[in-house]
Amino acid sequence: MGEIPDDATHWDTGDWIEWHRTSLGVDHRPCAAAAQDQQAQMTALHINLLRAAKGYFEMTGHHLPVYPQIAHVHAAIFCDLPMDGPDRTCAQTGVEVACLAPHSPSDEVEVDLSHDFVTLIVVKISDDFTAQARMISRADLPKSKDGPYRVAWQALPHTF
Template identity: 35%
Template sequence: MEEIDWSDRAFYDDGEWVTWSEIDEQLRYKEWGAKYPNAIRSMIPYFEDLLSLAESYHLETGLHLSVYGDIGELFGAITYGIKLNKTYAQGADGRLGNDHVEVKTITPFKTKDVVVVDTNGHFNKLLVVKINEDFQVSGRMIDRKDLPKREGRYLRVRWGDLPTPK
């Protein structure tokens, strides 16, 4: 006879057991949805797992995995509703309505909160995602027309110069 693990069982509802982990997951999804109404909630587990992996790998080895760009893009999909383009698609990282969005990520090991943007890219909006040394993630978006004007192909954008979300 199979032994039942009761440790994660919360209650019996409509002929099925509901577990504490399922309740926790639903609460997290509601929290993301309340904070970010355009959230693509199906991406939340991938974002959380990848961020957790990057953090635990760093704590274990002192090294960093090359996943921070992906974490930044997933954060944009979840928080802003950006529909991500295929990997290595030319132009921008995704679309937000009719706008093409370029996502740049400030990694936890960077000494300066600056990203370099190729102004030859085809984008209308820039999302800068910052992952700090405690692996907390935040983002700031700006319209391309509001970026500083300068000569040359590459533009350095400072986190502190970006508008804070409302």
């Protein structure tokens, strides 16, 4: 294998990394760009939450009660939403986020149609602890504002 030239670069997670920076040995300093990038921080949080949930399940056979939070972080990353805190409601954001947990007996979520939302985002965390999201407009759901309505994963049109 040939030697890498000093001026060679490669693309890594949104940054150009110069080979000569790493050819002198392992650089243990944290990347300043990642610490300042909220998208990178949320992505790291998302990955860590999924790993923690998977590790706990593999060790104990039980689920950590973190799947709704994982769904909100996933929706924030992939649907470009602000992170919701405990004081934010779907009436303020216009988005209702629902979660399908791994090893769930059903591929349906229950949505309260009395909530005032514009978009429903359903995040499915698969049995292998990967996540994907689908969304549907409130206009595509029944016009009724009466209580719960079940929505099947397969009925959701847009995948992220």
